[in-house]
Amino acid sequence: MAIVAIIFLLGGFFFTFVAALGVIRLPDFYSRLHASGKCETLGMVLSFLGLAIYEGFTLTALKLFFIVIFIFIANPTGTHILSRAAYRSGIKPWTRKGE
Amino acid sequence: MLDKIFIGLIVGLVLIILMMLVRVFKGPSIYDRLNGLGVIGSDTILLIVLIGYYNKRADMFVDISIAYAILGFIGLVVIAKYFDRKET
Numbered sequence: 001m002a003i004v005a006i007i008f009l010l011g012g013f014f015f016t017f018v019a020a021l022g023v024i025r026l027p028d029f030y031s032r033l034h035a036s037g038k039c040e041t042l043g044m045v046l047s048f049l050g051l052a053i054y055e056g057f058t059l060t061a062l063k064l065f066f067i068v069i070f071i072f073i074a075n076p077t078g079t080h081i082l083s084r085a086a087y088r089s090g091i092k093p094w095t096r097k098g099e
Numbered sequence: 100m101l102d103k104i105f106i107g108l109i110v111g112l113v114l115i116i117l118m119m120l121v122r123v124f125k126g127p128s129i130y131d132r133l134n135g136l137g138v139i140g141s142d143t144i145l146l147i148v149l150i151g152y153y154n155k156r157a158d159m160f161v162d163i164s165i166a167y168a169i170l171g172f173i174g175l176v177v178i179a180k181y182f183d184r185k186e187t
Contacts, residue, residue: 002100002101005101006101006104009104009108010104010129013108013111013112014144016112016115016145017111017115018164019138020115020118020119020124020138021118023118023119023120023122023134024121024122025133029127029128029130029134030133032122032131032134033134036134036137036138040138040141044141044144047145048145048148051148051152053186054101055157057176059158060157060158063161063162064148064161066165067144067148067161068169069140069164070165070169070172071140071144071168073170074168075141077172078134078137078172078176078179079137081175081176081179081180082130082133082134082137082175082179084183085130085179085180085182086128086130086135086185088183088184089130089182089183089184091113091130094159
């Protein structure tokens with residue numbers, strides 16, 4: 001069981017690091033939001049599932065599974081509401097012709 | 100063996116949070132700063148649980164992590180609704 005937990009934890013850390021790298025280096029606001037919206041959610045879900053596998057059948061594992069469900073609902077909702085606020089306030093998407 | 104992996108993940112998450120602080124201080128619009136703050140808040144949930152596993156008291160730190168996740172999400176939604184349709 002510990003090997004599976006280690007694989008899940010390292011995979012989750014990889015996706016979190018890729019999300020941070022995308023937020024630093026991508027050229028536009030909407031592409032940065034895309035990097036942090038999807039990779040961040042997958043990395044968090046993989047990490048918490050790895051911790052729940054390491055824990056076994058206890059109450060702490062149930063709480064970790066509740067955190068997974070909450071992140072799976074809340075993180076895309078936050079990304080969508082931030083994107084809508086930015087689009088209504090007039091930030092134009094980046095195109096190759098415009099630059 | 101797993102304690103070393105927890106220490107490595109804690110150090111890596113602190114480095115990721117420092118990378119996000121660059122975007123928070125340098126962002127061109129105010130929404131970039133909000134995005135960086137959202138990523139920091141989402142990383143801190145995992146950081147709290149990993150510190151709990153390193154101290155071998157994970158059952159207490161998981162509750163703190165649930166409360167931090169809910170409060171961070173509510174704060175992000177409120178600030179994003181406040182900056183809706185404002186010329187910044």
